[in-house]
Amino acid sequence: MMNDQKTGDNSMTYKTSARTFMFSLLAAAPLFAAAQATPQSQVEAAEAAFWQAYNACDHATIASRLAGDVEFYHDMGGALKGKDSLGAAVRNNICGNPQEKTRRQAGESQVFLLKQGAQVYGALVSGTHTFHIKRGTAAEATEGKARYSHVWLQKSPGTWELSRAVSYDHQPFGAAPATAAAKSALTAAQIERYVGEFTGQGMPPLAFSRAGNDLTVAYEGKNLVLHPLDKPHTFLVKENNAEVEFMADASGHATALVVRMNGSPIGEAKRK
Secondary structure, eight states: OHHHHHHHHHHHHHHHHHHHHHHHHHHHHHHHHHHHOOHHHHHHHHHHHHHHHHHHTOHHHHHHHEEEEEEEEETTTEEEESHHHHHHHIIIIITSOTTEEEEEEEEEEEEEEEEETTEEEEEEEEEEEEEEEEETTSOOEEEEEEEEEEEEEEEETTEEEEEEEEEEEEEESSOOOSSOBOSSOOOHHHHHTTOEEEEOTTSOOEEEEEETTEEEEEETTEEEEEEEBSSTTEEEETTTTEEEEEEEOTTSOEEEEEEEETTEEEEEEEEO
16 A cells, blocks of 8 residues: 555656646747747748738838838839838828728748848848739729838847838839820820819829929829820820820810729729
């Protein structure tokens, strides 16, 4: 009996020790994971979190990922410097219209670690992506593609901030409209027929102006040139492959318009 009791005590002690060991191991698992995370995996996670916040218009998370002196360079939209400037651009442009939802979709990407000696201090992320826009109740349309490069700096072990960003090689997505461009430019008087502000449900206000012999439209902080097509009262915006067709009254002045993307109508507007 004494031997049986001793064996039972040993068994209970073993089970208790095993449970304690497993509890300690589970409690320490997050610490082990953090310790084992590589700089590359940390940067990949930071990238994923940034773009997730971008698609969700989560401005607090976006700001938390940006360095205070962040610089952003766009091949058509110019440069922005500072966390506040870049955050305001996202807030007012990408997220400024409740009737328009922009979604960024990742393409291919690569991570290149930046070192000083053996110490990793940063990383360069280079890749491609496409942008999809849903306006009002219309189906989502793929509007453009581009390349980007991000420089992430490690502020403390496991903590990364986006320091520099370049967005470039913006191109329309899909084939350009088959209509050939007009051979002769419009006169100033002809361009004035389209000048003005047009508004429509589910679309941002479109303000058209004349710049010399060009018709331009203010869109997302940029003035884009509209190139006349052979079809009457119809123009092409090359940056995003959009086709704008105006409806004119008897005197030839535009009273309304329809915007098409890759041949499909995405919105209508009337002169304000």
